[in-house]
Amino acid sequence: MSLPHALLTALIERRCSGSELAERFDRSIGYFWQATHQQIYRELARLEAAGFVQGSLVDGARGGKKTYLVLPAGLKELRRWLRERQAPSPIRDELMVRLRAEAVIGPTRIIEELESLAGQHREKLNIYREIEARDFPQKRMTRDEKLRHLVLKAGIDFETQRIAICEQAISVLKAS
16 A cells, blocks of 8 residues: 555545544554654655546635545545555564564563554554544444444454554463
8 A cells, every 4th residue: 555545545435634534543544554643744755646536725724734635546546556466464563572582582572562552453453443442333334334444343343453462472472
């Protein structure tokens, strides 16, 4: 996935300014694709230069605030990207390398880090569950709602799995 495609998706969902987009990104797609606000603004400028979005100055706003609208070329690009074959995402996981290093040079104080990580994953899991209860309470959902819920459930599954890995590693280390 790429940041431009994530931004096009968010802008198709709702036209907004760069600052609004950055805030929305932090609360939704940002859980699955990280980007700083600075990266978002740079990418918006590239998307505008490529003719994929159009920025319009907001009347009365300070600092040249713009709202962005996806143009037909941007929609075409997003459709092209969706048709591309996707290779499985490679795993690049620092925790797994740390556990391997612990196996080689331990014992270290990695248990403290694992306990902290498990706590952070529990916090994010709680956030996801709150979002699920708030945004998906109904039993009958539209196709779009089902897809959004599926994305959220992937996050819930990920956080649940990470908590389990941390807890299992802590158990192994304490038994040693």
